[in-house]
Amino acid sequence: KAGVTQTPRYLIKTRGQQVTLSCSPISGHRSVSWYQQTPGQGLQFLFEYFSETQRNKGNFPGRFSGRQFSNSRSEMNVSTLELGDSALYLCASAPGLPMGYYNEQFFGPGTRLTVL
Amino acid sequence: QKEVEQDPGPLSVPEGAIVSLNCTYSNSAFQYFMWYRQYSRKGPELLMYTYSSGNKEDGRFTAQVDKSSKYISLFIRDSQPSDSATYLCAMSAGDDKIIFGKGTRLHILP
Numbered sequence: 001k002a003g004v005t006q007t008p009r010y011l012i013k014t015r016g017q018q019v020t021l022s023c024s025p026i027s028g029h030r031s032v033s034w035y036q037q038t039p040g041q042g043l044q045f046l047f048e049y050f051s052e053t054q055r056n057k058g059n060f061p062g063r064f065s066g067r068q069f070s071n072s073r074s075e076m077n078v079s080t081l082e083l084g085d086s087a088l089y090l091c092a093s094a095p096g097l098p099m100g101y102y103n104e105q106f107f108g109p110g111t112r113l114t115v116l
Numbered sequence: 117q118k119e120v121e122q123d124p125g126p127l128s129v130p131e132g133a134i135v136s137l138n139c140t141y142s143n144s145a146f147q148y149f150m151w152y153r154q155y156s157r158k159g160p161e162l163l164m165y166t167y168s169s170g171n172k173e174d175g176r177f178t179a180q181v182d183k184s185s186k187y188i189s190l191f192i193r194d195s196q197p198s199d200s201a202t203y204l205c206a207m208s209a210g211d212d213k214i215i216f217g218k219g220t221r222l223h224i225l226p
Binding site for chain 2: 004033035041042043044045048055056090092097098102103105106107108109110112
């Protein structure tokens with residue numbers, strides 16, 4: 001069974017640009033969560049999708065957005081990139097809502113975004 | 117006070133030693149506790165999952181939860197160089213939100 005895949009794995013952008021990251025969950029998983037990981041702040045929750053609906057959003061500005069498609073694949077978009085957006089962006093998938101599947105949430109390898 | 121506190125390390129121990137990793141938390145509503153291991157350039161992988169208080173053992177790993185002290189621990193017995201990684205604690209109150217510690221970097225010295 002294939003794991004969570006994220007594309008691209010590495011990305012370099014300049015300030016002011018926008019970026020779209022993609023996450024393909026494990027087959028059969030319907031929940032996708034996105035996290036930002038930085039050395040200073042650790043893993044911070046961005047948003048969570050279940051059945052194409054955003055259920056929760058973390059404390060991030062509106063420049064960060066996402067969506068989920070009918071096949072459960074998800075994308076996140078960051079507009080008007082800032083230097084501080086440089087981070088590892090991780091997505092995690094679970095069979096259902098995270099509240100019922102804490103022990104079945106699997107992370108992808110992440111997308112390393114560098115903003116110059 | 118942050119919801120979850122975790123010493124960032126690095127923690128260096130000789131091969132074969134017992135490793136103790138810890139997190140403290142402030143939210144008494146947390147009931148679900150997880151430990152993740154993250155190797156460099158990889159995503160976190162779930163190591164241990166515990167509901168409520170008590171101990172759970174899986175091979176060389178033991179997770180302990182003390183809800184009265186708001187303190188959780190992960191013990192690694194007979195540590196190996198392959199255990200060198202960042203260990204993240206995580207917890208939830210049973211809603212959709214999972215709060216992570218910042219992680220402890222562990223180095224096992226051969």
